[in-house]
Amino acid sequence: MSPTIAPLKAWPLALSMLASASAHAGDHCITPNVPIPDNSPTGITLPIEVSAAASEVVSSVDLQLLINHDWIGDLAITLESPAGTIITLLDRPGIPSNGFPGPFGCGGQDLNATFTDNTLIPAESLCSTTATPVIFGFVIPNMPMDSFTSESPDGQWLLRISDLSPYDSGSLIQACLQLTTNIECPADFTGDENLNFLDVSAFLSAFGNQETAADFTQDGNYNFLDVSAFLSAFGAGCP
């Protein structure tokens, strides 16, 4: 399956009896252009609203940030999912210092980068006395973005940016949360993206063997309620 790119709320969530777990992607951008308070651990917290179907789960997250700041080593940045998972993207790059760039961290200016798991360059490895923006391109956050995998994307994501040292300040210009989700189809028991008798057969086999996958109601019991739930899902088809 190849992901489609579109704003989440406009996703053509094509309901198809032939679809199973399909991937979707979309950007959720805010352009707050707000100052980041200097030397304030509280910093700023910016919500990014995402609407998604209940059947959607996160398969990957990227975050594109555009920050103007005079001393990038002042900044700590985290991202919190609607489920409450928090990861650190950046934590005062250059600190602790092993000589370079010094105990105040990286003194470079500005950040225009996409935090993603799909690159080889740690964000905090980019520090230069001359490059502006000093952190740029596709970069790995301090903690992996796949911490959000399988969570529901629906709800409010929280971007927190704080400046932890005085004398230099800056602003968040833009943030774009780039989500790729899988739309789950539990009735596609064989995972072949087709709903047919083979799924029914596979479910009944699993049910007979009391396999976890057959516990459709997820109540730890294997009974008619699971069969009913499966058939209901099968009847409803897949998104």
Next chain:
Amino acid sequence: MTHWLSAFLIAPLIACVSASAQPLTPIPVKHITAPPSDISAGLVKLPDPSSIPVTSHSALLPVHMEHIDGRWAWSTTLDVQQRGARIALLSAQPESWSTTLLPNNQARIPSIETGTDSLAWVAPDREFKHLSISENQEGEWTLTLNADHDAPGFVLIDSGPKSTLSTHVNTLSTLQSLPITLHSSLDAGSRITSLAAEITSPSGLVSSERAQHGTTSITFIPEEVGSYSIRVTAHGVSANGSDILLTTQHLIDAAPQAPLLKQAAVQSSDAQIVFTFDPDDSQRRTILAAEVWGQIDGQPTAVAWISNIVGQSRTLTLDTRWIAASGVDPSTLELREIRLHDIDSMVPLEIIDRMQVPLTGMPLPQAPSKITQDMLTGKQGSLVPAEITPQITQSAGPGHRLMLVHGYCTDAVPFTVSHFSGDLALFEDFEQSRSHDAFALELLSQSSPMKSFGVVAHSQGGMAALHLRTFYWSGLDWARGNRLIQTVGAPYQGTSLAGNAAVLGDIFGFGCGTNDNMTYSGSANWLSLIPTWARDDVYYYTTSFEDGFFFDYCNIVTDLLLSDPDDGVIERSAGQLSGAHNMGHLEGWCHSDGMRDPGQCTDQNRNSIMNQEARR
């Protein structure tokens, strides 16, 4: 708030504060690289010692009084030509000398001007008598000094035919137990008839050497480690047959030899090649440097020049992008002119002409489209233990500042502080004589509260700032604005006063101490380690006396020791820094207050410009 360096400098120092020995603290050093153009321009090479002689147009004569008829006396004869003569009386007890200066032909009434002046830089807080025999009083004169007790000193005389004595060492690698030869010459048309040297060892032992008949060289072997002060005396004859008596004064550091570097082991990765030499178990800090060469179709091609401060582990690092950029075959790599310098005296301790360091099967990155900063300074560098003392002065606050830095052996901030605005820091390390490296570490220490800083420096402060910028990571690397290091009156190529101060130290005491880094040869050793990218951050000003009808000096005593034009301490020519930004030369300003023209650091116009243009 975290302070600059505090994570790895201040805390260990506080922990060791009760220790009697200075603690060693890891200091962040750069892996320095210069492009091949620096090699071809000769900027990162040692000069031929003959190109940096000490020159003199005067004679510094010791006064050894004799006891005659109940009084102490000393006299000398002067050959006074049409241009007249100038004399400075340099005594530890000036008031104890009574002076007579008379023409041997008593028939005429002598015309002599007298006055007093300090001996700038050498003994700035003392006044010395000087005498001038005005023009058109040719003939023999006799200077007699009388005292009621033995009062030694020196007499500095500029008389006789206009002539210049040049003396240079045969090697810049002046090492303990290895012979050092001084070659002397007079300017064209004149010849030396006899040559002698008085050599004072670091422990004060005085020896005399004479050149063999018919030669103009003197060789001695420094058996001790440290600074030798040497006074070379040349007698000669000018083209018109007049007698010449001139002296040059030298300060030569005999450095202790270091363990040999030996053949380098080579390790390579995708990003860098590391050349590892034999370690120095004494952990003495030194500066290691080498040219990297390779071949393209059999033709030798310079790849880069690399250098860094080292301690026990003696390695050089080359970013492989330089090899890619040069296009040389890695299997033909060789190091040339491998140099190991003492970090304080800057004396080359070992020089190896060539060393083969071939590499095979080495993956190379793509050739870079341009030279990036990290190709010049290394991405991270390394930590080398050094002695450093934190001296957080009250004026050194945090943030981004402009630091006003004084020079050698100063007792106050020379700049008019009110000419500067914004966040300032005043460097304070008064009345010290430090090597450029020790001075730079003081700068590093005092700048520790600052995230970044720029420098406006006077005299040696300029070299210290450039040294810091070149070799260490500091807040200088993060300063923003136009000009990182602005200097006034910085003797980048040295000053002859360094040698004179060493010789005169016998009578004045050494004050703040001798300073090897500010001799011509010490400066040349140091400059050979400063690449263009660092020099390019320097904006320098020089000044000199107002060339008036009656006066053409800043300090009448040092004018006898320096070549015009000068600011009383440094010659304009020695204040030049190739590869840096020459911001101009202005007459009417002298090196420091108390000279004939105002002190160069009090020029409001220049200070205002420097304040406006400074990075912080």
